[in-house]
Amino acid sequence: MTERTLVEQTVEMIGQVVTIKGWVSTKRDHGKLTFIDLRDRSGTVQCVGYQKMGELTTESVIEINGLVKARPEKMINSNSPTGTIEIDVQEYAVLNKAKELPIQVEGNGREVNEEVRLKYRYLDLRRERMHKIVQLRSDFYAALRNNLAQKSFVEVETPMLTKSTKEGARDFIVPSRLQPGKFYALPQSPQQYKQLLMTAGVENYFQFARCIRDEDLRADRGFEFTQLDLEMSFVQREDVMSTVEEIVKSSVKAVGGQLQQEQFPVFSYQEAMEKFGADKFDLRTEQEKKEGLLAFAWVVNFPFFKKVDKADKAEVQDGKSGWTFTHNPFSAPIPEHEEWLLKGENVAQILTTQYDLVCNGYEAGGGSIRAHRPELLKATFKVMGYSDAEIQASVGHMLEAFEVGTPPHGGIALGLDRYVMILANENSLREVIAFPMNSSGKTAVMDAPSEVSAELLKELSLKIVG
Ligand code: ASP
Numbered sequence: 434m435t436e437r438t439l440v441e442q443t444v445e446m447i448g449q450v451v452t453i454k455g456w457v458s459t460k461r462d463h464g465k466l467t468f469i470d471l472r473d474r475s476g477t478v479q480c481v482g483y484q485k486m487g488e489l490t491t492e493s494v495i496e497i498n499g500l501v502k503a504r505p506e507k508m509i510n511s512n513s514p515t516g517t518i519e520i521d522v523q524e525y526a527v528l529n530k531a532k533e534l535p536i537q538v539e540g541n542g543r544e545v546n547e548e549v550r551l552k553y554r555y556l557d558l559r560r561e562r563m564h565k566i567v568q569l570r571s572d573f574y575a576a577l578r579n580n581l582a583q584k585s586f587v588e589v590e591t592p593m594l595t596k597s598t599k600e601g602a603r604d605f606i607v608p609s610r611l612q613p614g615k616f617y618a619l620p621q622s623p624q625q626y627k628q629l630l631m632t633a634g635v636e637n638y639f640q641f642a643r644c645i646r647d648e649d650l651r652a653d654r655g656f657e658f659t660q661l662d663l664e665m666s667f668v669q670r671e672d673v674m675s676t677v678e679e680i681v682k683s684s685v686k687a688v689g690g691q692l693q694q695e696q697f698p699v700f701s702y703q704e705a706m707e708k709f710g711a712d713k714f715d716l717r718t719e720q721e722k723k724e725g726l727l728a729f730a731w732v733v734n735f736p737f738f739k740k741v742d743k744a745d746k747a748e749v750q751d752g753k754s755g756w757t758f759t760h761n762p763f764s765a766p767i768p769e770h771e772e773w774l775l776k777g778e779n780v781a782q783i784l785t786t787q788y789d790l791v792c793n794g795y796e797a798g799g800g801s802i803r804a805h806r807p808e809l810l811k812a813t814f815k816v817m818g819y820s821d822a823e824i825q826a827s828v829g830h831m832l833e834a835f836e837v838g839t840p841p842h843g844g845i846a847l848g849l850d851r852y853v854m855i856l857a858n859e860n861s862l863r864e865v866i867a868f869p870m871n872s873s874g875k876t877a878v879m880d881a882p883s884e885v886s887a888e889l890l891k892e893l894s895l896k897i898v899g
Contacts, residue, residue, distance in 0.1 A: 440453060450500050454496045494528040502518060542557055558867065639662065641660075670802050690856050693721055694716075699731040700731070702736070739758075757817055790847065807832040
């Protein structure tokens, strides 16, 4: 195979014959001359064909052998990084011909109907704006991994086929073929496994975790999302907050993000409600919004429990007593309120160790110090109205692990889709997910959910009723 030169390298190669490969971005026929803008992942370059290149269609994939030539002074295009050169085509080959496209790849795509963009997402992603977002996401992940490694965090994967972990949403369930009538749940988060890794002595864990929650779909949100999930042993609330703050600051800056404040301010839930009327708020001035600054803040001292919302089946199921958790049933209360929790007293006043990270009006993360002693976790489920047998069935495995040497621990999860959305200055999560779902839960490109055959249902011992 001839060695491939990337478009961005051609500017340095005047006088040389190169082989470039990519997509026909535009084609202009001028009689004997054809001008092609060839695009690859590194940029676009003008190619001039003296022979006919009439059969080339835009967005076809081609290969060109050609001589890199300096452009005459008055032909230089200062808007393009390769505007000082052009390539004289000697030979070319079509590697994959494009027929007429269902959507335009040029422009930012915002004028195109979203359903159509998602159906042809592989074309939609070709546009420069989308390429930049895909790259930004990758760079941000690399920066996070780098910062986590520097702090001795260990990356561990946890199961996708598992048992329910409560995060306040419904589970997606998966039937077991080998054990008819039994089901796995897809993880709403790795919460319990990451705590068990603390029992296992991992001390500092992280994972880029896919989380799957059957929630009522909000305007820009699908059923699955990605969290940076982490957990640390032998820590108190302030330790987790300061470690996370350092990692977030450094990673955000590594991809060009600018912070409004170097030190994230901390508000109590009560202060936040009084000051902003909500536990998510935007600290930026109009000017700072224009400048695209990131304004982070912590919120702490949330109530542990709330009255159940009778319209929400998942909440009603958890809160048999009329109370359910506000954030996470595995959290510890603040130390001053441990006694109340153990006795099931003053339930409305019990505060949790939960900390939420807010950025530009969005919730950008949340976590807590955990109840690592069995009696505390049991007390939480008691407050929610679970019987002893129900507690055993639901979190018996955690209680067992808490009796064999589990260190005090706490952690957090950061909603990465949201970070990328803020960093890319976009308003919708769908813009920063390669293959997002639409607002009614249909997958991009492929038509799911869809029906399955009668044979498959039989093999799974399932019957569709109604
Ligand atoms: N499991 C929690 C969540 O997914 C985060 C945490 O407390 O670490 O929101």
